[in-house]
Amino acid sequence: MSTQEKLANNPVNGWVVQKFGGTSIGKFPLKIAVDVAKSYLQKKRVVLVCSARSTDTKAEGTTNRLIRAAEQAMKQHSTSYDIVNAIEQDHVQATHEFIGDVSIQERLFKEIRHDCAELEQYLNAIRILTEISPRTRDLVLGMGERLSCRFMAGVLQDQGVDAEYVDMCHILDEHKEWKSLDASFYSYVASQLASKVTVLGNKVPVVTGFFGMIPGSLLSQIGRGYTDFCAALLAVGLAADELQIWKEVDGIFTADPRKVPTARLLPLITPEEAAELTYYGSEVIHPFTMSQVISARIPIRIKNVGNPGAPGTVIFPDTISRHGSATPPHPPKIMPDDLEYESAHKGPTAVTIKDTIMVININSNRKISSHGFLASIFAIFDKYKLAVDLIITSEVHVSMALNQESDEASLQDAFVELRRLGTLDVLHGMGILSLVGKHMRNAVGISGRMFNTLAEAKINIEMISQGASEINISCVIDEKNAVKALNCIHRELLEPSTLPEVPSHASLVVEKPWLYSA
Numbered sequence: 419m420s421t422q423e424k425l426a427n428n429p430v431n432g433w434v435v436q437k438f439g440g441t442s443i444g445k446f447p448l449k450i451a452v453d454v455a456k457s458y459l460q461k462k463r464v465v466l467v468c469s470a471r472s473t474d475t476k477a478e479g480t481t482n483r484l485i486r487a488a489e490q491a492m493k494q495h496s497t498s499y500d501i502v503n504a505i506e507q508d509h510v511q512a513t514h515e516f517i518g519d520v521s522i523q524e525r526l527f528k529e530i531r532h533d534c535a536e537l538e539q540y541l542n543a544i545r546i547l548t549e550i551s552p553r554t555r556d557l558v559l560g561m562g563e564r565l566s567c568r569f570m571a572g573v574l575q576d577q578g579v580d581a582e583y584v585d586m587c588h589i590l591d592e593h594k595e596w597k598s599l600d601a602s603f604y605s606y607v608a609s610q611l612a613s614k615v616t617v618l619g620n621k622v623p624v625v626t627g628f629f630g631m632i633p634g635s636l637l638s639q640i641g642r643g644y645t646d647f648c649a650a651l652l653a654v655g656l657a658a659d660e661l662q663i664w665k666e667v668d669g670i671f672t673a674d675p676r677k678v679p680t681a682r683l684l685p686l687i688t689p690e691e692a693a694e695l696t697y698y699g700s701e702v703i704h705p706f707t708m709s710q711v712i713s714a715r716i717p718i719r720i721k722n723v724g725n726p727g728a729p730g731t732v733i734f735p736d737t738i739s740r741h742g743s744a745t746p747p748h749p750p751k752i753m754p755d756d757l758e759y760e761s762a763h764k765g766p767t768a769v770t771i772k773d774t775i776m777v778i779n780i781n782s783n784r785k786i787s788s789h790g791f792l793a794s795i796f797a798i799f800d801k802y803k804l805a806v807d808l809i810i811t812s813e814v815h816v817s818m819a820l821n822q823e824s825d826e827a828s829l830q831d832a833f834v835e836l837r838r839l840g841t842l843d844v845l846h847g848m849g850i851l852s853l854v855g856k857h858m859r860n861a862v863g864i865s866g867r868m869f870n871t872l873a874e875a876k877i878n879i880e881m882i883s884q885g886a887s888e889i890n891i892s893c894v895i896d897e898k899n900a901v902k903a904l905n906c907i908h909r910e911l912l913e914p915s916t917l918p919e920v921p922s923h924a925s926l927v928v929e930k931p932w933l934y935s936a
């Protein structure tokens with residue numbers, strides 16, 4: 419098929435940036451190419467941002483394998499070569515399985531071999547030096563996104579799309595000194611990402627979610643969600659109509675649909691609600707990533723690769739302030755009047771659970787003042803880089819909830835120092851149950867109903883906290899009660915029968931160009 423016959427981007431259309439996670443690329447590459455990208459190409463300019471391939475789970479994915487390979491190389495284990503071979507075989511196998519055109523296959527086999535040979539060189543360097551710099555770690559890590567994007571570009575070309583692989587691993591001038599990763603840095607990255615895409619004309623870019631050796635290393639600075647972050651910055655750089663995060667569920671629900679069968683899809687939630695849900699167990703999108711896009715007034719849509727025709731969930735500030743004043747917590751009026759969303763119900767929006775939590779109770783031995791007691795505790799947690807999810811304090815007693823999978827050595831060292839301040843009581847196997855909703859700010863009685871419901875279900879509560887944001891009520895319960903608690907709270911506070919008649923979001927949210935759906 420000649421280039422002119424292939425499906426390409428039409429410059430008159432607005433951009434939509436589509437991000438695909440590793441498991442989606444591993445399981446549904448043809449759905450991505452045919453049901454998503456080709457479908458959106460009818461009305462939008464499409465750019466795909468891809469993570470490294472995973473098979474069934476992220477844990478078995480290419481990125482985890484690359485992290486393990488680097489660690490093995492450090493220990494001079496030969497298994498790092500086995501890992502590279504497994505990665506190479508995975509991508510060769512996927513090429514055989516999902517690409518029919520022999521010439522595309524042959525080209526891809528060469529590219530995969532080339533990348534894996536380069537990867538082995540990086541691992542050899544680590545093995546010889548028995549050390550790994552942040553830059554070398556990034557070079558190793560970025561190989562995963564390079565391989566997956568080469569593969570996805572091949573699948574699209576095989577499906578008649580004029581797709582182009584775009585390696586973003588070197589968009590940053592590695593010799594340019596950046597004092598801090600501030601707004602100017604991210605604005606620079608957004609413009610660099612956008613220019614590498616726009617230079618391709620009408621081709622459909624397939625962009626690596628790994629975007630280079632940022633100061634201090636991408637993994638350390640941004641963490642494992644760097645592909646979401648790359649897609650967000652690219653959407654800003656292109657002034658896209660929409661950023662789409664493609665998953666394997668229909669969007670954001672009133673609860674985890676795999677744990678609560680009656681969970682309902684939320685057509686629209688605010689960034690604050692999405693942030694609380696992400697912090698407290700419903701992995702949506704990292705708040706820092708989200709803020710880049712929302713501040714550029716670009717809506718984010720969570721969509722399902724398995725059900726691309728469904729509208730998904732839009733994350734966008736709804737109109738909170740009546741007069742567009744910027745006084746917190748009322749951000750300026752952003753949505754056009756006809757999209758003003760008035761909620762008739764003052765109920766919560768969703769319920770979520772964060773598991774593998776431990777509770778640390780510290781009773782002061784009163785050897786120091788109460789302010790010194792708190793300051794000492796926070797200093798110890800800071801020293802050992804232990805993040806706290808919830809905290810309840812009185813003058814002589816502090817309870818903290820944190821991830822029990824925190825670094826064990828750091829935890830034990832911290833405990834030694836904490837015991838100098840008082841007696842320690844540690845509870846494992848807990849979970850943080852959170853009720854989230856912007857309308858809870860003014861609703862009376864929600865927390866009472868929440869805790870009565872748990873009491874009636876005979877679920878004991880270890881800690882209670884009302885988020886400073888006022889849109890989150892959290893409590894700590896035994897993890898074994900998590901699903902039971904989710905379902906009884908959902909039944910009591912989130913099912914249509916428990917709420918006054920609410921106009922459907924869909925009728926309130928008028929489809930505008932920027933709320934495009936397939």
Ligand SMILES: Nc1ncnc2c1ncn2[C@@H]1O[C@H](COP(=O)(O)OP(=O)(O)O)[C@@H](O)[C@H]1O
Pocket residue numbers: 439441442664665666667669670671672673674675676695699700701768770
């Ligand atoms: N409130 C919620 N709405 C939707 N999904 C949720 C929610 N809470 C937890 N989840 C879970 O989050 C996961 C998100 O979908 P998934 O496709 O796995 O994300 P990703 O592709 O980004 O890893 C699903 O497994 C889903 O069960």
Ligand SMILES: N[C@@H](CC(=O)OP(=O)(O)O)C(=O)O
Pocket residue numbers: 438439440441469470476479481482562627642643644645646
């Ligand atoms: N590939 C990286 C980055 C990433 O964002 O992955 P995903 O989009 O599949 O969560 C990882 O596995 O961490």
